[in-house]
Amino acid sequence: xxxxxxxxxxMRSQNEFSYGGDASxxxxxxxxxxxxxxxxxxxxxRKSLRGKHWELWQHLSGCRQWIKVERDTxxxxxxxxxxxxxxxxx
Amino acid sequence: xxxxxxxxxxxxxxxxHQNWDLAWKDPTPKKExxxxxxxxxxxxxxxxxxxxxxxxxxxVAIIExxxxxGGNVGRNTTIIRSNYMHDDxxxxxxFGMNLWRKMSQDLNYNVMFSPRGIINLAHSDAQMNVYARRxxxxxxxxxxxxxxxxxxxxxxxxxxxxxxxxxxxxxxxLMQPSAGTARHDAVAxxxxxxxDSMGVDIIQNCEVIGFDVTGGKINxxxxxxxxxxxxxxxxxxxxxxxxxxxxxxxxxxxxxxxLQACVSEPVKPVLDKVVTFxxxxxxxxxxxKGEMVMGGDxxxxxxxxxRGNLPxxxxxxxxxxxxxxxxxxxxxxxxxxxxxxxxxxxxxxxDKTHIEGLYLNCGWCxxxxxxxxxxxxxxxxxxxxxxxHELNAGYSLNRFSNGYLxxxxxxxxxxxxx
Numbered sequence: 001x002x003x004x005x006x007x008x009x010x011m012r013s014q015n016e017f018s019y020g021g022d023a024s025x026x027x028x029x030x031x032x033x034x035x036x037x038x039x040x041x042x043x044x045x046r047k048s049l050r051g052k053h054w055e056l057w058q059h060l061s062g063c064r065q066w067i068k069v070e071r072d073t074x075x076x077x078x079x080x081x082x083x084x085x086x087x088x089x090x
Numbered sequence: 091x092x093x094x095x096x097x098x099x100x101x102x103x104x105x106x107h108q109n110w111d112l113a114w115k116d117p118t119p120k121k122e123x124x125x126x127x128x129x130x131x132x133x134x135x136x137x138x139x140x141x142x143x144x145x146x147x148x149x150v151a152i153i154e155x156x157x158x159x160g161g162n163v164g165r166n167t168t169i170i171r172s173n174y175m176h177d178d179x180x181x182x183x184x185f186g187m188n189l190w191r192k193m194s195q196d197l198n199y200n201v202m203f204s205p206r207g208i209i210n211l212a213h214s215d216a217q218m219n220v221y222a223r224r225x226x227x228x229x230x231x232x233x234x235x236x237x238x239x240x241x242x243x244x245x246x247x248x249x250x251x252x253x254x255x256x257x258x259x260x261x262x263x264l265m266q267p268s269a270g271t272a273r274h275d276a277v278a279x280x281x282x283x284x285x286d287s288m289g290v291d292i293i294q295n296c297e298v299i300g301f302d303v304t305g306g307k308i309n310x311x312x313x314x315x316x317x318x319x320x321x322x323x324x325x326x327x328x329x330x331x332x333x334x335x336x337x338x339x340x341x342x343x344x345x346x347x348x349l350q351a352c353v354s355e356p357v358k359p360v361l362d363k364v365v366t367f368x369x370x371x372x373x374x375x376x377x378x379k380g381e382m383v384m385g386g387d388x389x390x391x392x393x394x395x396x397r398g399n400l401p402x403x404x405x406x407x408x409x410x411x412x413x414x415x416x417x418x419x420x421x422x423x424x425x426x427x428x429x430x431x432x433x434x435x436x437x438x439x440x441d442k443t444h445i446e447g448l449y450l451n452c453g454w455c456x457x458x459x460x461x462x463x464x465x466x467x468x469x470x471x472x473x474x475x476x477x478x479h480e481l482n483a484g485y486s487l488n489r490f491s492n493g494y495l496x497x498x499x500x501x502x503x504x505x506x507x508x
Binding site for chain 1: 332333336341342343344345346390391392393394395399400401434490491503504506
């Protein structure tokens with residue numbers, strides 16, 4: 001069982017959350033020229049890192065907020081959690 | 091190579107079975123090969139076997155980080171089927187079914203292929219309509235499919251829950267009578283033994299550290315046992331595909347996820363079919379030893395751990411008990427996990443890449459084991475002829491950018507729910 005610290009609610013069990021995939025993927029800015037490759041990278045291509053991985057989770061059975069979680073994909077250790085609007089680099 | 095036969099069995103019994111040849115050798119890597127296959131799982135071993143058998147290319151090395159058959163070919167639930175709706179998937183899988191049917195004779199190794207049939211249960215009228223459509227598509231492609239009503243299903247699997255007040259009543263099901271199971275380890279060992287006998291070097295405990303690419307062409311690999319040259323290199327590494335892709339500066343439409351399976355204690359014969367639950371994700375069959383072999387959903391988040399987490403197992407087995415309540419009486423013998431190369435449309439990739447001489451075989455999601463012979467056969471063709479065969483033409487890498495997706499389930503790009 002993973003235990004995820006929701007930045008809004010505190011430490012909760014994995015059962016309350018649903019997964020949302022790689023949090024480092026950014027939708028291309030619509031106000032400029034976007035190549036097919038940019039769309040391809042946004043929609044399909046993933047690094048799927050082994051080791052530290054920033055990912056989106058939703059606290060579905062709690063506050064229903066989307067959050068960002070830094071988790072190790074080979075040990076499942078969780079290092080850090082952020083609110084959805086907080087930047088990963090911060 | 092020593093043939094496995096009744097005569098040789100009796101002959102070796104006289105010397106207490108002390109004089110059997112080794113099934114495959116443990117060679118030191120040579121400086122150069124015509125073809126290197128990275129990954130000594132089912133697909134890699136099958137590829138090497140068909141390179142030697144169909145294309146007469148025997149100067150081949152299989153490079154395996156651990157031991158052969160230690161990954162997903164040793165961790166699956168052994169189900170073999172071709173009950174697909176889309177032409178590309180159906181024709182590819184049915185080609186594989188024909189290879190399965192003669193595999194034991196072909197490899198001179200008993201893979202215990204057991205075409206016992208698979209039943210996908212339906213729990214609503216709408217689902218019966220969907221199954222009728224899929225069954226019709228299968229039959230148009232020459233695959234056997236039978237649509238069963240509730241009474242017909244009850245005759246075949248009376249131990250399922252047919253009571254009136256269940257949340258997901260059984261309306262009927264779609265059966266592929268020729269589907270079944272096989273002994274998964276034997277498939278790996280059988281391919282390894284034959285490939286080795288035709289001159290393929292099986293190199294275990296040898297990790298690939300990097301690739302030697304110059305001017306858009308592949309020239310070789312760097313490994314923990316030294317550099318090895320080759321103009322043609324095939325990747326068959328399933329859940330580790332993204333790790334090697336990173337070394338090649340490639341980003342692929344693949345995510346690596348964790349899938350669990352489990353077996354119960356052995357019990358007397360009760361179930362002679364593979365059965366899947368239609369209102370969730372659960373499948374069960376009974377092994378020859380009597381264990382109930384079960385599996386279901388992914389754990390649901392990116393993982394390379396090869397070991398599972400209890401919430402998903404509980405969720406999957408809850409579905410199993412809803413479908414067949416007697417399962418709740420069984421003690422669990424063993425659970426385990428493997429890492430899946432989940433592609434963005436649920437279908438695999440067998441293709442050339444933008445690097446000349448580098449070939450890609452990945453994205454098998456849950457369906458890697460049954461595809462072992464067809465994958466090996468088509469990948470060997472792709473490598474030997476440097477062009478894709480019509481059977482794997484639909485499994486191209488660029489289908490994601492040009493829009494020709496093969497989304498059998500139509501679930502979109504959330505690989506963790508497919």
